[in-house]
Amino acid sequence: MEFLIVRGLSSILEALLWTYFIISLARILSKEECKFSKKQVLLFFILLVILIEIRIFS
């Protein structure tokens, strides 16, 4: 049970960090100012959580 809780929280945290990292890197790599809307960021985060949580092959 604890294992599942840890796994669930870690997926959310991992998705949050991935989103933050990818957004920051996208802004660094673009020459001009790159702005993302809240909807884009939220959707990206939710999709990442789902992707990381699926873990089809475990």
Add this chain to the structure above:
Amino acid sequence: MKFGYLVKNYIPMINCLFIYPIVFFLSIFLLKQNTLKSFTIVIANIIVLIITELISVFTCMSIFKINSEIFVNSWIYLSIALVIQYTLFFAIIKIANMILKNKTSFRYVITSINKKSLITVLIILALCIFPQFIIYVINRYNYPAYFLILNSMQMIIICIVIFSSFKNSMEREKVQNDLVTMTLHNKTMTGMVDGVRKLKHDYNNIMQALNGYVSTKQYDKLKEHIKSVLGECSDINTLSVITPKIFNDPAIYGIVGAKYFTATEKDIKFEFDITTNIAKINFSMPDLSRILGIILDNAIEATTKLEKNRYIKLEMRFDNKKCADVIRVYNTYDTSININTQDIFKKGYSSKEVKSGIGLWEVKKLIDKSKHSQIYASIEKDKFIQNIIIEK
């Protein structure tokens, strides 16, 4: 049994292979990034995750003296490793955001890194870190935990000391470069102030002289006198253009300022028409400053051959139709010299008595390095013009 072993130890990798292509397509279609940037983002993400995971797992196994099987099967050790991993990941993101906030100064730092001091720093770091790494690997985690912690703290302190001394030496270099820019700016400001003070001092005398010409109706001489006074005013106006605000790249500012003062010493009238944002020109600034230096040197040399009517003009503007920055250098020259505007960029071509003919050939080489810029020469009436077009 064998299949279970396979699933347990190798199949989890397929999760990663499944996730990353989807992240790649998400960043293209959702975040609207191009293919190359999305690919770079995904690769950078993988590398950072691998490095942070290795560090966190290794640290955990070293501190608690456990092997990989115990580690994988215990949620406590997994949680601790995850905390370490996410802390490292967060630190890396923070550094990335710091770089983002100071993008221009970070680019300046990268371009101005002294290779010798960088190599020295890397050698010192390698000498500190490499023996530690070998000992950790060979010793198979038989260190007492406190030894490992103390050793890690020592390494962190050494890294901080090395990087802060490296940062200080780079800041010192930047301050020295800024000092050169400020010295030049001070020179132009002093010239301006002296000019204005001189005009203010002579104001009464100038007005009385003009009044004399008006009252005696000698309008031709009045015209000439006003022309000479206006000439002094235009010199002051020209100096007001040579500021770091308009020439907002230190290299270009340095070169143009230096050439201006060289030209004025030789009694050359130097005009400016700057309407573009120089820092945003799509060209390497060090190369552009070299090109301008060579072209302005040639212009000064050509116009100095004339006894009177020595004139140079530097024009930098943005052409909306061509969507390009246009840089033009006009100069008067001895029209008896026949100049072939096609051949002047060839090696060895020179109109000078002591021939060298390398300057414009080098300029052509620097321009041809970039696919979106071109240079050509033209002659209009008594002026020779060098035209550089740099597309956005």
